[in-house]
Amino acid sequence: MAKVQKPLPIVTPLDEPYWKFTQRHELRLQRCSRCRQFRFPASAVCPECDADAAEWIAVSGNGTLFSWVVFHKCYFPGFAQEIPYNVAMIRLDEGPMFISNVTGVDNAALRKGMRLAVYFEDVSEEFTIPKFRPGQDPGR
Amino acid sequence: MQNKIDRLRALRDATAIVGVGASPQGNFPEVDQYTLGLQAFRAALDDCGLCKQDIDGLIVQGPGNISFVRMGEMLGLDPTLGANFSIGGPATGVLIHHAAMLLASGMCNNVALIYGNSSRAEGRKFGGMTVYNPGQEYANAFFYYGLTSPGAASAFQTRMHFDEYGTTSRQLAAVAVAQRKHAMLNPLAIMRQPLGVEEHQQSRYVCEPLHLYDYCLINDGGVALIMTTADRARDLKQKPAYISGIGRQDTYRNSSMPNTTLWRDTMPKAAEMAYGMAGISRDDVDALMIYDSFSINVWISLENFGFCKPGEAGDFTQNGRIELGGELPVNTHGGHLSESYMQGWLHQVEAVRQLRGACGARQVEDARIIQYICRAHVASSIIYRN
Numbered sequence: 273m274a275k276v277q278k279p280l281p282i283v284t285p286l287d288e289p290y291w292k293f294t295q296r297h298e299l300r301l302q303r304c305s306r307c308r309q310f311r312f313p314a315s316a317v318c319p320e321c322d323a324d325a326a327e328w329i330a331v332s333g334n335g336t337l338f339s340w341v342v343f344h345k346c347y348f349p350g351f352a353q354e355i356p357y358n359v360a361m362i363r364l365d366e367g368p369m370f371i372s373n374v375t376g377v378d379n380a381a382l383r384k385g386m387r388l389a390v391y392f393e394d395v396s397e398e399f400t401i402p403k404f405r406p407g408q409d410p411g412r
Numbered sequence: 413m414q415n416k417i418d419r420l421r422a423l424r425d426a427t428a429i430v431g432v433g434a435s436p437q438g439n440f441p442e443v444d445q446y447t448l449g450l451q452a453f454r455a456a457l458d459d460c461g462l463c464k465q466d467i468d469g470l471i472v473q474g475p476g477n478i479s480f481v482r483m484g485e486m487l488g489l490d491p492t493l494g495a496n497f498s499i500g501g502p503a504t505g506v507l508i509h510h511a512a513m514l515l516a517s518g519m520c521n522n523v524a525l526i527y528g529n530s531s532r533a534e535g536r537k538f539g540g541m542t543v544y545n546p547g548q549e550y551a552n553a554f555f556y557y558g559l560t561s562p563g564a565a566s567a568f569q570t571r572m573h574f575d576e577y578g579t580t581s582r583q584l585a586a587v588a589v590a591q592r593k594h595a596m597l598n599p600l601a602i603m604r605q606p607l608g609v610e611e612h613q614q615s616r617y618v619c620e621p622l623h624l625y626d627y628c629l630i631n632d633g634g635v636a637l638i639m640t641t642a643d644r645a646r647d648l649k650q651k652p653a654y655i656s657g658i659g660r661q662d663t664y665r666n667s668s669m670p671n672t673t674l675w676r677d678t679m680p681k682a683a684e685m686a687y688g689m690a691g692i693s694r695d696d697v698d699a700l701m702i703y704d705s706f707s708i709n710v711w712i713s714l715e716n717f718g719f720c721k722p723g724e725a726g727d728f729t730q731n732g733r734i735e736l737g738g739e740l741p742v743n744t745h746g747g748h749l750s751e752s753y754m755q756g757w758l759h760q761v762e763a764v765r766q767l768r769g770a771c772g773a774r775q776v777e778d779a780r781i782i783q784y785i786c787r788a789h790v791a792s793s794i795i796y797r798n
Contacts, residue, residue: 280556359558373557
């Protein structure tokens with residue numbers, strides 16, 4: 273039986289560059305060209321300074337676990353094999369809050385503040401999704 | 413804010429809920445949401461003594477496909493206006509605010525608010541592809557990580573509360589336990605068997621750290637309210653429940669993400685508006701109706717509306733304080749957790765019935781002022797008095 277696919281990202285003109293970069297295993301976020309605030313998800317205008325212009329800036333992919341939940345109920349057939357799976361909020365070292373799954377660690381061992389690092393999972397021909405696993409302390 | 417409150421005071425007690433109605437609540441695969449809403453509407457008209465031709469404002473709401481145009485077609489009505497507001501449960505308080513403004517401004521004389529919900533019959537899970545809605549905020553921005561459902565957003569808030577204040581799931585169980593006790597005194601309630609803390613703790617997780625009994629029900633039903641102006645209200649069958657204060661404050665920043673602020677910065681503004689308009693303080697409130705899609709909503713609402721300080725709701729809700737007979741009864745009908753999930757509409761019905769003294773075994777003694785609170789990125793409150 274064919275593997276049931278997980279939902280794929282819905283690409284809009286605003287975040288098309290994001291998915292182009294992840295396909296190349298690069299994590300780049302949209303940053304305001306004027307006030308240098310990151311906009312995630314991507315936006316047509318800077319909520320802070322009203323500027324339109326933005327650039328796609330590479331970020332380190334390092335961050336700390338801010339909070340997380342664990343799904344015990346299956347809402348998507350494509351996730352059935354992974355129940356219970358976590359969804360985490362990760363504070364990137366550059367400041368923005370990011371959403372992802374944390375793998376390579378038991379859900380019971382997740383701790384607020386733990387260091388995490390990005391890796392890239394190629395889920396289809398078109399899409400590569402950034403995920404996180406335990407990372408190194410800064411400065412090591 | 414003060415100049416808004418000064419002007420809003422012209423609306424204090426200017427409008428009222430005069431009729432309430434509800435269909436049976438439960439599992440009704442043989443009917444649709446319109447039928448359930450219509451059953452409730454008939455009951456609400458009968459309750460106040462108006463007839464359908466008196467209705468010149470038709471507000472229709474529900475979690476599925478339900479429209480005021482189709483509802484009006486079924487009713488054979490050409491009202492002055494119809495309306496809805498597609499933001500789910502937080503719309504309830506908002507639509508009552510809007511009805512009050514329509515009545516106070518003179519646009520309408522009698523507004524019917526009809527709610528129909530066939531979520532159980534339709535298999536709605538409030539998560540997964542059933543909420544697929546491209547371009548909208550949090551609802552589906554991160555499906556590819558398996559993130560979905562309002563329950564997950566509340567689970568994040570719950571963990572933040574636990575992490576920041578040292579509160580526990582065992583403390584949170586007090587909310588579900590109190591509301592179950594209330595539901596056992598309510599003939600309309602779906603969940604009427606006893607629930608204890610241990611049973612709550614041993615129930616399965618849906619989205620951890622929230623257990624099954626921290627979640628609302630999903631069921632079918634209809635609710636209707638009839639609102640009119642204070643001068644008309646006095647001539648009708650029931651004692652009016654006056655709209656004494658309304659409060660609202662939105663926040664849209666970072667709304668693609670699960671909320672991380674527990675709405676500390678915005679909800680107190682809705683409280684200030686509602687108390688300022690009504691000219692009362694928290695101490696005057698006899699009971700609270702709190703939008704409880706998840707138990708944690710009750711903590712967040714109590715804290716952000718100033719009934720206790722941030723972080724104190726864990727202790728505050730223990731030892732029967734929020735139960736009937738306690739200092740501050742909350743959701744005396746059983747709420748979404750135990751009565752029925754009508755997205756806040758039955759909370760209004762309960763507020764009105766408490767103010768009429770019509771709640772029988774669950775009556776709050778000498779209830780004069782009841783407040784409704786809904787937390788959310790669209791926060792709302794209503795202060796009712798008799």
